[in-house]
Amino acid sequence: MNASQPEPAAPMRSSPDGLVAGSSLWQDAWRRLRKNKMAVASGVVIAVLGLACLLGPTLLAVAGGYDPDAQDLAYGPQPPSWQHPFGTDFYGRDLLVRVLAGGQVSLAVGILAALIAALIGTIYGAVSSYAGGLVDSLLMRVVDILYALPYMFLVIILVTILGQSLVLLFVALGAVGWLLTARVVRGQVMSLKEQDFVLAARSLGTSGRDIVFRHLIPNTLGPVIVTFTLTVPSMILQEAFLSFLGLGVQPPHPSLGSLINDGANQMLVFWWTLVFPGGVMAVLLFALNFLGDGVRDALDPRMRT
């Protein structure tokens, strides 16, 4: 047989420059994700909620003069009506605007904190695992110790030391929340670095830094994205909890957590003050979790249970 005779290849799609277009594992995953109805529906819900939270308060302020923070004590709490679809709270503030403004804060804190966690965790885990040996042991002991400490306790200490501001809030949450990502990434890299393509890279003279950033980290992105999508809702919950403790977003600015807290105090009398923020929070968390599951299945079809 002639050595230069290629085997029959899979059907090739040509692109304009005459090269054959490839489809990456990311593109395959995207195709699978789009077939998952639950995930698509969740994505749409998140997009709609996100847009509403992002634009809603401004639009309502311009169009109808709704202000999430301005009080009208004389007006007081009113049940849902056409003018105030979610009703008003104890101080006479429109609840719809407050829920949207609160959602903005919660989403921003959740996403930014999860991003920080993913970034720190990925680099930490990959470097630790690739370095191996004593370095790895030391770095992972640090993670173990942080893990053993009560998580909320750390956040509370950080918030207390750093002072209360929105930026510091998600820095504090992210700075503590990377532990899971670090462990996930380290586990991945442990098995990845034994694979032949890493040995091949070494044999080709690739530097350690390039091996970590070009070979190892791109191959952990799947689990990192999954961890990220599932970290967002947990960060949102934690922000809610902090607000509940009075350590989160400061009044009069709302967050979903503080709204729920206020609502819980008066739910027997003014039911709408709990039901609407709680409902939005629940829908958001469900959608984020379904999307996270969908992303996981799409990135690794074998992981589907």
Place this chain on the structure above:
Amino acid sequence: MTVVPAKAAPLLIVDDLAVRFPVPRAGGWLAQRQGEVRAVDGVSFSVAKGETLGLVGESGCGKSTTGRAVLQLLRPAAGKVIFDGEPIHEYWRRQGGRWVWESRLRDLRKRLQMIFQDPFASLNPRMTVEAILAEPLRNFGIAAGSQRRERIQQLLQTVGMDPRAIRRYPHEFSGGQRQRIGIARALALGPDLIVADEPISALDVSIQAQIINLLADLRERLGLTLIFIAHDLAAVRHISDRIAVMYLGRIVEMAPAQTIIDQPRHPYTQALISAVPLPDPARERSRQRTILTGELPSPVSPPSGCPFHTRCPLREERCRHDVPVLQQITPGHQVACHLVE
């Protein structure tokens, strides 16, 4: 088959090479390095320029480890590896508690390459063919931009692949095509010595011949020196000039390929030959078979004396105590067995 002039200066000399791996024993945090695997133990051979040496043995006998230690992908515990006159086993330095390459060893990556067994694990699934083949070129600053792409497309043509495929990902190819990509990657830097570690054993039988032929063809065209690793003789007999048979980290017999096939002297080689069917049915029927019994001993606690004595049908008392050394019995034919004069 290339006929190698007997006097050609060897490109590679391996002398008394040893590789050991620590095996952590049970017993908690601080109990480390109490045992070790002697994965490779006192291996010596040389390979002439343009020659192909077959390295054969059962799974776990240390073939891959030998190949990696030769290329300095693993640091040998002992012994010498002289490549083109350079003692490359010395080109290591300690940095932060571990051994790293000196820069001259990194430069030698251009001349020392490897082809891997598993065409799936050896290509990064997140990289396009272009990125995979660009990596070695980028590492050494060879060609750039459109020139680099041309280089990559040439490489693909060299291994018999469609050069338009550079945008595609490894998972879009069959095993044989992936192996071709792996070969193209090994060729990218223009190496002199390639260790091919079981390059066909993971492939369909129908594809194996294609890859062997490709390697044989490239060897002629590019003047490559090959160490071709396989676990059975059938795979290496046609491509190798000489064959070395390994058992438990040692070479037990080494001779020109035809001599190993026709006149195997070590009982272990004879057993391996028995496993290869002969083309002539009359000879196939009449020949004596040596059947291996028993398990391969663990390299953590190898047997005393001759490492093969636990499974040898011809063993004698002295085989239990004395380690046989590799001796030349006829020019170019070396055997490590007490029963061979």
